[in-house]
Amino acid sequence: MTLPPDKPATPANTKRRRFVQGLAAGGVLAANPGWLQAAMQDSTLLGTAPVLSGTEIDLVIAQTAVNFTGRPRMATTINGSVPGPTLRLREGDEVTIRVTNQLAKPTSIHWHGILLPYQMDGVPGISYAGIMPGETFVYRFKLQQSGTYWYHSHSGFQEMLGMYGVLIIEPRDGERIQSDRQHVVTLSDWTDQAPMHAFSKLKIQSDLYNFNQPTFFDFTRDVSSMGFKAALEKREMWNEMRMTPTDLGDLSSVTLTYLMNGTTPAGNWTGLFKPGETVRLRFVNAASNTFYDVRIPGLKMTVVQADGQDVEPVSIDEFRFGPAQTYDVLVEPDAEAYTIFAQSMERTGYARGTLATAGGLSAAIPALDAVEWLTMGDMMGEMGHDGMNNAEMDHSTMNHGAETAAEMDHSTMNHGAETAAKMDHSTMNHGAETAAKMDHSTHGGMAMDHSNPSNPNPLAKPSQTVRHASSEYSPYVDMRVNMPRTNLDDPGVGLRNNGRRVLTLADLKSVNGVITDWRPPAREIELHLTGNMERYSWSFDGLEFGKSTPVTLRQGERVRIILQNDTMMTHPMHLHGMWSELETAEGELLVRLHTIPVQPAQRISFLTTPEDFGRWAWHCHLLFHMDAGMFREVVVS
Amino acid sequence: MQGGRAPADARDPNAYADGNTLTEGAYARPGLRELKLADEHFFWVVLADRFEYQEGNDSLAYDVQGWFGSTFNRFVVKAEGDIEDDRLQENQLDLLWGHAISAYFDSQLGVRLDQYNEGDNRQWLAVGVQGLVPYWFELDVTGYVGDRGRTALGIEAEYELLLTQRLILQPRAELNLYGKDDPENGIGNGLSDLSLGLRLRYEIRRQFAPYVGVQWSKAYGDTADFIRADGGDISDTELVAGLRFWF
Numbered sequence: 001m002t003l004p005p006d007k008p009a010t011p012a013n014t015k016r017r018r019f020v021q022g023l024a025a026g027g028v029l030a031a032n033p034g035w036l037q038a039a040m041q042d043s044t045l046l047g048t049a050p051v052l053s054g055t056e057i058d059l060v061i062a063q064t065a066v067n068f069t070g071r072p073r074m075a076t077t078i079n080g081s082v083p084g085p086t087l088r089l090r091e092g093d094e095v096t097i098r099v100t101n102q103l104a105k106p107t108s109i110h111w112h113g114i115l116l117p118y119q120m121d122g123v124p125g126i127s128y129a130g131i132m133p134g135e136t137f138v139y140r141f142k143l144q145q146s147g148t149y150w151y152h153s154h155s156g157f158q159e160m161l162g163m164y165g166v167l168i169i170e171p172r173d174g175e176r177i178q179s180d181r182q183h184v185v186t187l188s189d190w191t192d193q194a195p196m197h198a199f200s201k202l203k204i205q206s207d208l209y210n211f212n213q214p215t216f217f218d219f220t221r222d223v224s225s226m227g228f229k230a231a232l233e234k235r236e237m238w239n240e241m242r243m244t245p246t247d248l249g250d251l252s253s254v255t256l257t258y259l260m261n262g263t264t265p266a267g268n269w270t271g272l273f274k275p276g277e278t279v280r281l282r283f284v285n286a287a288s289n290t291f292y293d294v295r296i297p298g299l300k301m302t303v304v305q306a307d308g309q310d311v312e313p314v315s316i317d318e319f320r321f322g323p324a325q326t327y328d329v330l331v332e333p334d335a336e337a338y339t340i341f342a343q344s345m346e347r348t349g350y351a352r353g354t355l356a357t358a359g360g361l362s363a364a365i366p367a368l369d370a371v372e373w374l375t376m377g378d379m380m381g382e383m384g385h386d387g388m389n390n391a392e393m394d395h396s397t398m399n400h401g402a403e404t405a406a407e408m409d410h411s412t413m414n415h416g417a418e419t420a421a422k423m424d425h426s427t428m429n430h431g432a433e434t435a436a437k438m439d440h441s442t443h444g445g446m447a448m449d450h451s452n453p454s455n456p457n458p459l460a461k462p463s464q465t466v467r468h469a470s471s472e473y474s475p476y477v478d479m480r481v482n483m484p485r486t487n488l489d490d491p492g493v494g495l496r497n498n499g500r501r502v503l504t505l506a507d508l509k510s511v512n513g514v515i516t517d518w519r520p521p522a523r524e525i526e527l528h529l530t531g532n533m534e535r536y537s538w539s540f541d542g543l544e545f546g547k548s549t550p551v552t553l554r555q556g557e558r559v560r561i562i563l564q565n566d567t568m569m570t571h572p573m574h575l576h577g578m579w580s581e582l583e584t585a586e587g588e589l590l591v592r593l594h595t596i597p598v599q600p601a602q603r604i605s606f607l608t609t610p611e612d613f614g615r616w617a618w619h620c621h622l623l624f625h626m627d628a629g630m631f632r633e634v635v636v637s
Numbered sequence: 638m639q640g641g642r643a644p645a646d647a648r649d650p651n652a653y654a655d656g657n658t659l660t661e662g663a664y665a666r667p668g669l670r671e672l673k674l675a676d677e678h679f680f681w682v683v684l685a686d687r688f689e690y691q692e693g694n695d696s697l698a699y700d701v702q703g704w705f706g707s708t709f710n711r712f713v714v715k716a717e718g719d720i721e722d723d724r725l726q727e728n729q730l731d732l733l734w735g736h737a738i739s740a741y742f743d744s745q746l747g748v749r750l751d752q753y754n755e756g757d758n759r760q761w762l763a764v765g766v767q768g769l770v771p772y773w774f775e776l777d778v779t780g781y782v783g784d785r786g787r788t789a790l791g792i793e794a795e796y797e798l799l800l801t802q803r804l805i806l807q808p809r810a811e812l813n814l815y816g817k818d819d820p821e822n823g824i825g826n827g828l829s830d831l832s833l834g835l836r837l838r839y840e841i842r843r844q845f846a847p848y849v850g851v852q853w854s855k856a857y858g859d860t861a862d863f864i865r866a867d868g869g870d871i872s873d874t875e876l877v878a879g880l881r882f883w884f
Contacts, residue, residue, distance in 0.1 A: 125672025
């Protein structure tokens with residue numbers, strides 16, 4: 001399915017090409033109502049969402065005709081555009097947002113990553129009843145934060161049908177991040193299918209959209225290059241476990257068209273700059289089901305915010321982000337044109353746009369990277385590094401840049417039976433550079449156990465003991481990981497060893513003052529991310545939402561949440577209503593996020609302090625995983 | 638790790654609920670639960686795994702399976718038979734309740750109704766399993782108990798070899814065993830018949846794939862004797878052409 005992007009369109013593939021590339025002028029069809037035309041005048045560039053600002057905002061949800069692929073379809077839109085309007089609000093303001101439902105069915109809007117009273121959070125059935133047809137719901141809340149966020153429907157699959165927009169909250173005391181110009185870059189995906197139809201097909205045949213599966217001729221090629229035995233061994237574990245090493249995404253360009261600011265690759269959304277300017281790009285992944293790997297060939301990106309929160313600047317070539325994550329980066333372009341290239345994680349297509357000094361320019365579009373197999377490390381965590389027979393696979397996992405990470409893995413593995421304190425030592429001595437650095441910088445504030453070795457706090461570090469839930473031993477779960485990996489410096493499958501500096505979670509560090517609660521956790525909650533790919537079932541602890549019970553937290557408590565991924569896919573986990581403050585396996589706080597991507601066979605932990613009472617949603621932000629049941633309620637009481 | 642039983646000290650998945658449920662406890666919305674996701678939806682499919690013309694005996698054969706239900710409990714219908722000379726010669730209809738018993742296997746419990754153009758119809762109780770064994774073999778094993786002490790066992794296995802992403806070779810084996818002679822229907826006890834097929838399909842779309850293939854089948858034991866007595870061939874090789882589709 002990978003179509004070389006530079007291949008000229010021939011009559012034979014024109015139709016297919018148009019589907020993947022999209023219509024150049026795709027998007028919302030003309031003949032929009034007058035009020036919308038007025039709103040659109042704010043738009044400065046083709047494909048850029050209109051901007052609304054102030055403290056009083058009116059949003060109208062309706063069906064709007066769109067055409068991204070050559071086939072007209074009805075989208076579910078906010079104020080008639082895809083994406084919906086960009087809201088520019090101000091920290092400290094109390095805002096009133098009136099949302100009117102002109103659909104024939106209930107709708108909702110959730111303000112992603114925003115701290116607010118739970119009745120304003122916008123999840124039907126949890127925060128409120130939803131917004132009924134013909135009704136107007138008035139959201140009113142005070143903005144206690146600043147940064148780049150987004151908002152979207154939390155009803156059914158409306159988000160997938162176009163109901164999302166960007167939310168920018170300007171800092172009350174002025175912008176901390178200096179730039180000469182800003183662009184919002186919203187990445188999303190579109191399908192011409194009715195979303196429930198696309199979903200039901202996965203329920204029937206879960207590899208339906210995967211056209212990068214291992215074939216017989218891949219096998220014969222491996223036999224000639226590595227020998228019969230090695231070729232068999234490479235496949236042994238996958239075949240035994242009935243899993244696909246290229247199961248990188250549930251959907252693909254077979255059904256998705258990838259969009260940048262609501263514009264197809266052929267449409268080439270363009271953001272302007274003047275040479276010498278520092279340009280701030282606010283990247284928002286508003287896709288329903290797509291992880292994007294984003295880079296701008298020829299430009300270094302300096303990441304300055306993650307999920308709307310300031311981080312210590314880190315210079316990179318590329319980052320991966322999943323649905324609901326946001327990154328703000330600074331770039332300093334000086335040539336005429338640069339391609340913003342966002343290939344989908346399963347490598348079947350890309351969203352693309354251009355940064356240019358004038359409209360109509362473009363730069364070379366890179367080819368899609370080759371599809372890489374998931375590794376034994378992705379499947380079995382640490383065990384995959386050690387016991388398994390495929391040396392080549394292990395290498396690809398370990399070699400991804402930070403040599404120290406490999407060392408760390410070894411030390412953890414080899415000394416697995418020793419005491420926790422010793423493990424800690426061996427890790428420190430081997431000196432994962434980043435870990436060591438963080439240690440120094442955060443030591444003072446953290447009241448760590450090192451200062452008082454005679455009486456170590458048992459919760460100073462996240463528990464390493466894997467505790468599977470009894471409900472994981474069931475048909476809902478096709479795999480359990482017994483020795484998860486805990487390192488955060490892995491960019492993930494398809495990005496290891498690609499010669500580019502790729503952002504990892506280990507690179508993210510909140511600037512001073514962002515994280516305010518430095519108490520150690522008083523208790524620990526462990527939950528596993530689970531699934532059964534063959535049945536297309538997704539869950540926490542093997543319990544789909546309908547069979548689950550809420551997780552109950554106490555208001556104001558400092559609590560550690562461990563998420564262990566017992567599946568083969570990466571899950572962007574979003575906990576509503578409170579921050580998720582990611583820590584290392586050593587218990588060092590790194591960064592405040594609202595959505596944490598958890599890689600296959602990875603065990604991560606974060607701390608949170610629930611401030612607002614009520615019921616909240618907690619789920620995987622791959623929309624199909626969420627709807628399949630990887631969803632929990634959280635009660636703060 | 639896959640499968641297995643939960644150890645006694647496995648973590649309680651409701652340990653963090655503190656008495657709250659989705660409908661009761663602090664801040665729960667009044668009334669019935671409003672939020673229902675796809676895990677509580679019903680889905681359905683009709684899959685014609687084989688729907689084909691068999692050249693040698695100039696007949697149409699079908700093997701269709703459908704289900705309706707949730708991920709874990711399903712009403713399953715299987716129909717297999719052939720049409721010759723414009724007449725339904727034989728039809729085996731299984732009506733089953735499918736229930737997930739492991740990550741890759743469902744148990745199936747129900748009835749089987751056999752219909753013959755020439756012969757006596759039979760009814761059976763059916764108990765079986767269907768699923769995916771390691772190395773991706775699809776397996777369907779069902780035991781049957783009929784009236785007057787009749788018993789039967791049907792075994793089907795399939796494999797899908799991807800030559801390319803769309804060109805797929807499907808080897809298939811099916812065998813039937815019976816506990817007792819059924820002369821009215823020309824069935825003998827023991828191994829009654831075995832068929833091996835090889836079908837090459839091209840998935841124009843995943844849901845729509847024309848195919849060509851060859852099927853070899855042979856009757857054994859008393860079944861073979863019944864066929865010989867009737868003047869038929871106990872072994873048969875057929876070229877087939879058909880359509881695999883689901884919706």
